[in-house]
Amino acid sequence: MPVLEGKGLTKYFGGLVAVSNVDLHVDEGEIVGLIGPNGAGKTTLFNLISGALPLRSGTILFKGQKISGLKPYEICRRGVARTFQSIKVFPDMSALQNVLLGSYFGVSPGMSSMEALREAKEILEFMGLSASSATRARDLTLASQKRLEVARALATKPQLLLIDEMMAGLNPTEVAQAIELVSSIRKNGITIIMIEHVMKAIMNVCERIIVLHHGQKIAEGTPQEIVSSETVIKLYLGERARAAS
Amino acid sequence: MDIARVISKRSSALWAPFLILILLASLPLCAPQYTIILLTTIFMYIVITVSWTMFSGPTGYISLAPAAFFGVGVYTSALLGLVLPLPAIIGIGGLASFCLALFVGALTLRLRGTYFVMFTFGLVELLLHFVLWWEVNITGTTGRVVPTVNNTKVFYFMLIIFVILMFALYTIRGSRFGLALEAIGQNEDAAAHTGVNVTMVKVITFAISAFFMGAAGALMATRWTYIDPKIAFNPLLSFMPVLMAIFGGMGQLYGPIIGAAIFAYLEEFLITRFPYYYMLIFGTIMVIAIVYMPEGLVGLIRRLLKSSTEGRHART
Numbered sequence: 001m002p003v004l005e006g007k008g009l010t011k012y013f014g015g016l017v018a019v020s021n022v023d024l025h026v027d028e029g030e031i032v033g034l035i036g037p038n039g040a041g042k043t044t045l046f047n048l049i050s051g052a053l054p055l056r057s058g059t060i061l062f063k064g065q066k067i068s069g070l071k072p073y074e075i076c077r078r079g080v081a082r083t084f085q086s087i088k089v090f091p092d093m094s095a096l097q098n099v100l101l102g103s104y105f106g107v108s109p110g111m112s113s114m115e116a117l118r119e120a121k122e123i124l125e126f127m128g129l130s131a132s133s134a135t136r137a138r139d140l141t142l143a144s145q146k147r148l149e150v151a152r153a154l155a156t157k158p159q160l161l162l163i164d165e166m167m168a169g170l171n172p173t174e175v176a177q178a179i180e181l182v183s184s185i186r187k188n189g190i191t192i193i194m195i196e197h198v199m200k201a202i203m204n205v206c207e208r209i210i211v212l213h214h215g216q217k218i219a220e221g222t223p224q225e226i227v228s229s230e231t232v233i234k235l236y237l238g239e240r241a242r243a244a245s
Numbered sequence: 246m247d248i249a250r251v252i253s254k255r256s257s258a259l260w261a262p263f264l265i266l267i268l269l270a271s272l273p274l275c276a277p278q279y280t281i282i283l284l285t286t287i288f289m290y291i292v293i294t295v296s297w298t299m300f301s302g303p304t305g306y307i308s309l310a311p312a313a314f315f316g317v318g319v320y321t322s323a324l325l326g327l328v329l330p331l332p333a334i335i336g337i338g339g340l341a342s343f344c345l346a347l348f349v350g351a352l353t354l355r356l357r358g359t360y361f362v363m364f365t366f367g368l369v370e371l372l373l374h375f376v377l378w379w380e381v382n383i384t385g386t387t388g389r390v391v392p393t394v395n396n397t398k399v400f401y402f403m404l405i406i407f408v409i410l411m412f413a414l415y416t417i418r419g420s421r422f423g424l425a426l427e428a429i430g431q432n433e434d435a436a437a438h439t440g441v442n443v444t445m446v447k448v449i450t451f452a453i454s455a456f457f458m459g460a461a462g463a464l465m466a467t468r469w470t471y472i473d474p475k476i477a478f479n480p481l482l483s484f485m486p487v488l489m490a491i492f493g494g495m496g497q498l499y500g501p502i503i504g505a506a507i508f509a510y511l512e513e514f515l516i517t518r519f520p521y522y523y524m525l526i527f528g529t530i531m532v533i534a535i536v537y538m539p540e541g542l543v544g545l546i547r548r549l550l551k552s553s554t555e556g557r558h559a560r561t
Contacts, residue, residue, distance in 0.1 A: 073441055088432045156440050
């Protein structure tokens with residue numbers, strides 16, 4: 001059964017077609033990669049799913065129920081969480097408070113303070129941020145801030161997690177750690193869609209890849225199918241990718 | 246020894262406000278009338294500034310609507326003063342402002358930045374001219390007489406409003422609602438995507454802060470005996486809390502209190518000593534304060550404390 005289904009998703013910015021008639025479906029427990037050149041509409045697609053932007057046309061179903069048209073906080077409470085490409089942590093709150101907000105207001109609000117605190121600490125531990133739980137978010141390193149965003153999203157107890165460029169700007173060691181984290185999040189039963197330019201990460205963790213170009217879906221398939229697809233190589237990956245595979 | 250010091254420090258932090266409160270409450274027994282009246286005015290400014298900070302501090306939405314909410318309270322008092330007892334009038338004045346803020350907030354809190362500032366100030370002007378038009382054309386008056394209440398009673402009620410306000414502020418700050426409010430100020434989009442109903446949190450806080458402004462207005466009207474729309478909706482009252490909060494420093498809870506107290510006293514002092522130059526001196530002080538104390542009095546105090554402890558370390 002698909003966790004997420006999108007039909008005919010379309011969004012214009014003035015005269016610019018940002019996302020054009022995109023269909024997508026994501027099954028439970030999958031990790032789906034979303035790739036494409038800059039300006040292809042990947043982040044816009046995330047914004048449509050999470051309710052940050054209204055759809056021009058099309059519908060989005062989450063677990064069979066329509067979520068398009070709902071406000072971001074309602075979509076979050078249904079069980080769809082996200083991170084942001086340009087980091088949006090709460091800079092003057094501690095790492096723990098950042099995560100606590102997710103526990104307080106996510107899928108199961110009304111949790112007791114003790115319980116929320118215990119859960120937030122567990123999530124920080126899971127994300128390897130225990131040591132900096134009292135640190136203000138603005139004082140964390142880039143890699144830690146990105147992990148904090150994921151931690152905050154996880155604290156809302158999502159069934160579907162949208163990760164927008166978690167690996168950009170990280171060094172190779174940090175990328176390896178991030179890949180490991182994504183796999184272990186999935187092991188906890190959370191379905192993931194990730195936007196990523198680091199191909200190594202996409203190839204390693206994704207079972208299926210969707211390629212966007214000028215707002216249109218130009219290809220979809222397993223990593224192997226994608227790297228050998230003529231259109232994708234021509235429009236995005238380039239000849240070296242073929243040579244590498 | 247360290248533990249003892251921590252305990253004494255903590256209990257003094259708890260007891261100091263109580264002591265000051267008891268001192269203030271017993272003041273009317275011995276102090277002259279003038280002091281009581283001055284203190285009432287100072288506490289009026291404190292209440293307006295602190296309730297302004299309650300919403301605008303954490304969210305960063307600069308509201309210039311205090312004069313509107315205050316004025317609604319003033320008119321409640323003028324309309325019901327002869328009919329109802331004082332506590333009821335204060336409550337109704339607060340509630341009327343609360344309802345107005347709910348309505349206005351639901352309309353405007355989707356606006357951000359400058360647009361919100363402009364709209365809230367427009368609200369003051371709108372109410373002023375609407376009431377003026379109403380009084381001239383419908384009721385055929387310009388001003389109204391408000392039944393007076395004795396000064397000590399007004400002082401005590403202002404103190405009670407202040408105490409309830411501080412209690413509300415502490416409760417909100419320590420709650421998950423307060424955490425959400427802070428998150429909105431730091432990144433509204435992220436807060437919305439973390440499950441916070443940002444509009445509701447903003448509108449409710451805006452309305453609670455308006456309640457206290459309306460209550461203060463209803464009470465203060467009894468001091469003035471005569472009011473008209475221009476007195477009730479005086480635009481200056483919208484700017485005062487902003488200036489006082491900046492002057493005191495918004496980083497700490499006590500910043501706006503100190504700011505409002507000193508500012509209000511300064512105003513009184515300058516008006517009586519230099520009636521002709523008072524605005525000029527006032528403006529100069531404000532400019533100097535903003536240039537040299539960007540974090541307000543609280544920032545200045547903290548800097549002085551820091552340099553004194555550093556000096557001590559350097560000596561040892």
